[in-house]
Amino acid sequence: MPTAEEQQRQRRLVVPAGLVGPKGLENQPVGTVRWVRRELVAANDYNPNAVAPPELRLLKISLLSDGWTQPLVVRFKDETASRYELVDGYHRWLCAEDERIARMTDGMVPIVVLPDQPLEHRMMSTIRHNRARGEHKVQDMASIVVFILESGLDDHELSLLLQMEKEEVSRLRDRGNMLKRGSGDSFSQGWVAG
Numbered sequence: 001m002p003t004a005e006e007q008q009r010q011r012r013l014v015v016p017a018g019l020v021g022p023k024g025l026e027n028q029p030v031g032t033v034r035w036v037r038r039e040l041v042a043a044n045d046y047n048p049n050a051v052a053p054p055e056l057r058l059l060k061i062s063l064l065s066d067g068w069t070q071p072l073v074v075r076f077k078d079e080t081a082s083r084y085e086l087v088d089g090y091h092r093w094l095c096a097e098d099e100r101i102a103r104m105t106d107g108m109v110p111i112v113v114l115p116d117q118p119l120e121h122r123m124m125s126t127i128r129h130n131r132a133r134g135e136h137k138v139q140d141m142a143s144i145v146v147f148i149l150e151s152g153l154d155d156h157e158l159s160l161l162l163q164m165e166k167e168e169v170s171r172l173r174d175r176g177n178m179l180k181r182g183s184g185d186s187f188s189q190g191w192v193a194g
Contacts, residue, residue: 071110088129
Protein backbone atom coordinates (compact mmCIF):
# COMPACT_ATOMS: atom_id res chain seq x y z
CA MET A 1 0.00 0.00 0.00
CA PRO A 2 1.52 3.37 -0.94
CA THR A 3 2.13 5.80 1.91
CA ALA A 4 0.14 9.05 2.05
CA GLU A 5 3.24 10.87 0.77
CA GLU A 6 3.59 8.49 -2.20
CA GLN A 7 -0.11 8.88 -3.03
CA GLN A 8 0.21 12.66 -2.95
CA ARG A 9 3.31 12.53 -5.18
CA GLN A 10 1.47 10.28 -7.67
CA ARG A 11 -1.45 12.72 -7.85
CA ARG A 12 0.98 15.54 -8.66
CA LEU A 13 2.58 13.69 -11.57
CA VAL A 14 2.43 15.85 -14.62
CA VAL A 15 0.85 14.30 -17.69
CA PRO A 16 1.34 16.08 -21.02
CA ALA A 17 -1.58 18.27 -22.00
CA GLY A 18 -3.60 17.16 -24.98
CA LEU A 19 -3.51 13.42 -24.20
CA VAL A 20 -7.04 12.18 -24.59
CA GLY A 21 -7.81 8.50 -24.79
CA PRO A 22 -10.80 6.92 -26.50
CA LYS A 23 -14.14 7.94 -24.96
CA GLY A 24 -16.76 5.46 -23.86
CA LEU A 25 -16.65 1.83 -22.79
CA GLU A 26 -17.31 0.59 -26.29
CA ASN A 27 -14.12 2.27 -27.53
CA GLN A 28 -11.78 0.85 -24.89
CA PRO A 29 -9.50 -1.85 -26.35
CA VAL A 30 -9.91 -4.07 -23.29
CA GLY A 31 -13.63 -4.26 -24.01
CA THR A 32 -12.92 -6.04 -27.28
CA VAL A 33 -10.88 -9.04 -26.18
CA ARG A 34 -10.99 -11.78 -28.78
CA TRP A 35 -9.31 -15.15 -29.19
CA VAL A 36 -7.10 -15.88 -32.20
CA ARG A 37 -4.66 -18.61 -33.17
CA ARG A 38 -1.22 -17.90 -31.74
CA GLU A 39 0.33 -18.33 -35.22
CA LEU A 40 -1.55 -15.23 -36.41
CA VAL A 41 0.42 -13.06 -33.99
CA ALA A 42 4.06 -12.12 -34.61
CA ALA A 43 6.61 -10.43 -32.38
CA ASN A 44 7.69 -6.89 -33.16
CA ASP A 45 11.37 -6.20 -33.85
CA TYR A 46 11.88 -3.39 -31.35
CA ASN A 47 10.81 -4.59 -27.88
CA PRO A 48 13.61 -3.59 -25.45
CA ASN A 49 12.25 -5.76 -22.61
CA ALA A 50 14.09 -8.90 -21.63
CA VAL A 51 12.98 -11.47 -19.08
CA ALA A 52 15.43 -13.77 -17.31
CA PRO A 53 14.74 -17.53 -17.43
CA PRO A 54 13.46 -17.70 -13.81
CA GLU A 55 10.86 -14.98 -14.50
CA LEU A 56 9.86 -16.66 -17.76
CA ARG A 57 9.30 -19.92 -15.87
CA LEU A 58 7.29 -17.95 -13.31
CA LEU A 59 5.12 -16.56 -16.09
CA LYS A 60 4.50 -20.11 -17.35
CA ILE A 61 3.57 -21.18 -13.83
CA SER A 62 1.22 -18.20 -13.59
CA LEU A 63 -0.49 -19.09 -16.87
CA LEU A 64 -0.78 -22.75 -15.86
CA SER A 65 -2.07 -21.87 -12.38
CA ASP A 66 -4.34 -18.90 -13.08
CA GLY A 67 -5.03 -19.08 -16.81
CA TRP A 68 -4.97 -16.04 -19.08
CA THR A 69 -5.54 -12.92 -16.98
CA GLN A 70 -4.14 -10.38 -19.45
CA PRO A 71 -4.60 -10.29 -23.20
CA LEU A 72 -1.82 -9.63 -25.67
CA VAL A 73 -1.86 -6.07 -27.01
CA VAL A 74 -1.56 -6.07 -30.79
CA ARG A 75 -2.09 -4.03 -33.94
CA PHE A 76 -3.14 -5.25 -37.34
CA LYS A 77 -0.10 -6.17 -39.39
CA ASP A 78 -2.18 -7.27 -42.35
CA GLU A 79 -5.86 -6.55 -41.86
CA THR A 80 -6.95 -8.57 -44.89
CA ALA A 81 -5.22 -11.72 -43.62
CA SER A 82 -6.09 -11.07 -39.95
CA ARG A 83 -2.43 -11.08 -38.96
CA TYR A 84 -1.23 -9.14 -35.94
CA GLU A 85 1.98 -7.66 -34.55
CA LEU A 86 2.60 -7.51 -30.80
CA VAL A 87 2.76 -4.19 -29.02
CA ASP A 88 2.80 -5.74 -25.53
CA GLY A 89 2.75 -9.29 -24.24
CA TYR A 90 5.73 -10.84 -26.01
CA HIS A 91 6.60 -13.09 -23.08
CA ARG A 92 2.99 -14.26 -22.63
CA TRP A 93 2.95 -14.98 -26.39
CA LEU A 94 6.24 -16.87 -26.06
CA CYS A 95 4.88 -18.94 -23.17
CA ALA A 96 1.78 -19.79 -25.22
CA GLU A 97 4.08 -21.94 -27.35
CA ASP A 98 4.36 -24.39 -24.42
CA GLU A 99 2.10 -27.33 -25.29
CA ARG A 100 0.49 -27.41 -21.81
CA ILE A 101 -0.49 -23.76 -22.11
CA ALA A 102 -1.59 -24.18 -25.73
CA ARG A 103 -3.83 -27.12 -24.75
CA MET A 104 -5.67 -24.95 -22.24
CA THR A 105 -7.17 -22.85 -25.06
CA ASP A 106 -6.70 -25.06 -28.12
CA GLY A 107 -3.78 -22.92 -29.31
CA MET A 108 -5.69 -19.65 -29.04
CA VAL A 109 -4.41 -16.47 -27.33
CA PRO A 110 -6.47 -13.50 -26.11
CA ILE A 111 -5.79 -10.21 -27.88
CA VAL A 112 -6.93 -6.61 -27.88
CA VAL A 113 -6.29 -4.63 -31.05
CA LEU A 114 -5.03 -1.06 -30.86
CA PRO A 115 -5.81 1.39 -33.63
CA ASP A 116 -3.06 1.65 -36.22
CA GLN A 117 -0.43 4.20 -35.26
CA PRO A 118 2.96 5.22 -36.65
CA LEU A 119 5.92 3.06 -35.62
CA GLU A 120 7.25 5.59 -33.11
CA HIS A 121 3.88 5.61 -31.30
CA ARG A 122 3.86 1.79 -31.17
CA MET A 123 7.40 1.81 -29.81
CA MET A 124 6.43 4.26 -27.09
CA SER A 125 3.37 2.18 -26.28
CA THR A 126 5.53 -0.92 -25.86
CA ILE A 127 7.90 0.93 -23.54
CA ARG A 128 5.01 2.43 -21.52
CA HIS A 129 3.47 -1.01 -21.04
CA ASN A 130 6.82 -2.41 -19.89
CA ARG A 131 7.76 0.44 -17.57
CA ALA A 132 4.31 0.94 -16.04
CA ARG A 133 4.51 -2.47 -14.37
CA GLY A 134 6.81 -1.05 -11.71
CA GLU A 135 8.96 -3.08 -9.38
CA HIS A 136 8.59 -4.89 -6.09
CA LYS A 137 9.56 -3.20 -2.83
CA VAL A 138 11.77 -5.54 -0.82
CA GLN A 139 10.11 -5.01 2.57
CA ASP A 140 6.61 -5.51 1.13
CA MET A 141 7.80 -8.62 -0.70
CA ALA A 142 9.40 -9.90 2.53
CA SER A 143 6.13 -9.45 4.43
CA ILE A 144 4.27 -11.40 1.76
CA VAL A 145 6.84 -14.22 1.80
CA VAL A 146 6.60 -14.48 5.61
CA PHE A 147 2.79 -14.54 5.44
CA ILE A 148 2.81 -17.30 2.81
CA LEU A 149 5.35 -19.36 4.76
CA GLU A 150 3.36 -18.92 7.98
CA SER A 151 0.22 -20.09 6.15
CA GLY A 152 1.81 -23.51 5.71
CA LEU A 153 3.74 -23.49 2.45
CA ASP A 154 7.34 -24.63 2.89
CA ASP A 155 10.45 -22.92 1.50
CA HIS A 156 10.86 -25.46 -1.28
CA GLU A 157 7.27 -25.12 -2.56
CA LEU A 158 7.43 -21.33 -2.37
CA SER A 159 10.72 -21.19 -4.26
CA LEU A 160 9.24 -23.42 -6.99
CA LEU A 161 5.94 -21.56 -7.31
CA LEU A 162 7.55 -18.10 -7.32
CA GLN A 163 10.72 -19.19 -9.13
CA MET A 164 12.97 -17.84 -6.39
CA GLU A 165 16.31 -19.24 -5.33
CA LYS A 166 16.22 -20.84 -1.87
CA GLU A 167 18.64 -18.15 -0.69
CA GLU A 168 16.23 -15.42 -1.86
CA VAL A 169 13.35 -17.02 0.06
CA SER A 170 15.59 -17.25 3.12
CA ARG A 171 16.69 -13.59 2.86
CA LEU A 172 13.12 -12.39 2.40
CA ARG A 173 11.92 -14.55 5.32
CA ASP A 174 14.70 -13.12 7.51
CA ARG A 175 14.00 -9.54 6.49
CA GLY A 176 10.28 -9.97 7.17
CA ASN A 177 10.99 -11.35 10.65
CA MET A 178 13.78 -8.95 11.61
CA LEU A 179 11.56 -6.80 13.77
CA LYS A 180 10.19 -9.83 15.61
CA ARG A 181 13.68 -11.26 16.18
CA GLY A 182 15.21 -7.94 17.13
CA SER A 183 12.57 -6.97 19.65
CA GLY A 184 13.85 -9.16 22.49
CA ASP A 185 14.65 -7.70 25.91
CA SER A 186 18.28 -8.75 25.97
CA PHE A 187 21.26 -8.79 23.67
CA SER A 188 23.46 -11.77 22.96
CA GLN A 189 26.70 -12.01 24.89
CA GLY A 190 28.38 -13.51 21.82
CA TRP A 191 30.92 -10.68 21.68
CA VAL A 192 32.55 -8.97 24.61
CA ALA A 193 34.72 -5.89 24.29
CA GLY A 194 38.25 -6.79 25.32
